[in-house]
Amino acid sequence: MKKSPQKLGSGLGPLEKEILELLWQKQQAKVRDIYDVLKKKRKVAHTSIAVLLDRLHERKLVKRSIETCRGGYRYVYSPASEKEDYQKAVLRNSVDNLIERFGNIATAYFDERFGKKR
Amino acid sequence: MAMCYECVNTFIDKPVNQLVVMLSIVIALLLLGLFLILRKQLRNAEKLGLLYSFVFFMVFPFAYYLYARTCQKILLSCQMAQSLVSSGVVAIVVTILLSFVVVPFIYMLSSRSKSITQENVLFRKMERHARKMGIKTPSVYLLDKAEPYAFSISHIHPSIFLTMGIVELLKPKELDAVLLHELAHIQQKSSPLKFTNTLFRLFTPISNFNILYSELNEEEKDADAVAVRMQNTERHLLSAKQKVSEYQKQAAI
Numbered sequence A: 001m002k003k004s005p006q007k008l009g010s011g012l013g014p015l016e017k018e019i020l021e022l023l024w025q026k027q028q029a030k031v032r033d034i035y036d037v038l039k040k041k042r043k044v045a046h047t048s049i050a051v052l053l054d055r056l057h058e059r060k061l062v063k064r065s066i067e068t069c070r071g072g073y074r075y076v077y078s079p080a081s082e083k084e085d086y087q088k089a090v091l092r093n094s095v096d097n098l099i100e101r102f103g104n105i106a107t108a109y110f111d112e113r114f115g116k117k118r
Numbered sequence B: 001m002a003m004c005y006e007c008v009n010t011f012i013d014k015p016v017n018q019l020v021v022m023l024s025i026v027i028a029l030l031l032l033g034l035f036l037i038l039r040k041q042l043r044n045a046e047k048l049g050l051l052y053s054f055v056f057f058m059v060f061p062f063a064y065y066l067y068a069r070t071c072q073k074i075l076l077s078c079q080m081a082q083s084l085v086s087s088g089v090v091a092i093v094v095t096i097l098l099s100f101v102v103v104p105f106i107y108m109l110s111s112r113s114k115s116i117t118q119e120n121v122l123f124r125k126m127e128r129h130a131r132k133m134g135i136k137t138p139s140v141y142l143l144d145k146a147e148p149y150a151f152s153i154s155h156i157h158p159s160i161f162l163t164m165g166i167v168e169l170l171k172p173k174e175l176d177a178v179l180l181h182e183l184a185h186i187q188q189k190s191s192p193l194k195f196t197n198t199l200f201r202l203f204t205p206i207s208n209f210n211i212l213y214s215e216l217n218e219e220e221k222d223a224d225a226v227a228v229r230m231q232n233t234e235r236h237l238l239s240a241k242q243k244v245s246e247y248q249k250q251a252a253i
């Protein structure tokens, strides 16, 4: 049985989604970079960006490496997968969930909605 | 190692002893399993508690075996309850002793920690502060964790541990305050009366910044005082603590 991450996509807060989105754009960013962009759009603390990036890392949605800098060390974050792959995984997950919950009704609906026209 | 065959035999032959040994190992494995499963959700103090209980129940069968063997030799018969209590005490002592070696060792050897080398800014900073305080520069380790905290181990091999989180979060002066605080802990070692406090800190290395502990703990206050004295202001230390507790607040949401 293939094990897909249950919480994938679901349970991501709006700020987490925004951070992930930014990482796909930039491909690589420090906590500071993301904070600098997001603080212009909304009221947000530097520490909460650090916390959320750590959570995304724990959920294996982002990767990080350690880089030396003037102050000592810092994290450089990057997305763990391409945006498209991630979206596909989220979609697959949601569809699977629907089928699990609604069974035949769901599959019948998918046939009706997306079924090949004969 | 020369082990007398008969002793092993008589010990293992007794079903009660087999039961005690098995039970202890089963409990140890259950605790380890619990630790591995709940690792992510547990707080650090709880994690350490589980680990120490695991070590205790692993040590216990050996202590029990040795005790049963020696008292068999000397007294020819052993009271079950007495054996259990005595080997329990021995196991606790061994666990505490092991914790002195094991905890620092785990941190040092963990793949998530690296030793900070002499050419790094942080090491040079540390060297400068240590010289000013008149102590030998301790080893500095960087832990690959985003959660900001720092702690030190003053026994065996003085070391200071910093997480990536605290290095990244604090401004240079604030980090200085933290380093001075930790160096002060290493300096405190000289007083054997403070041994219990050190022990306590070892058991809960994460509590360094916990307001509750620092209020209660004389040693924390002393370490803070050193940092304030060296910097001629409490501003940096206070803002460092402020930032750390802000992070903790965010992480709790």
Ligand SMILES: [Zn+2]
Pocket: B181, B182, B185, B208, B220, B223
């Ligand atoms: Zn302290």
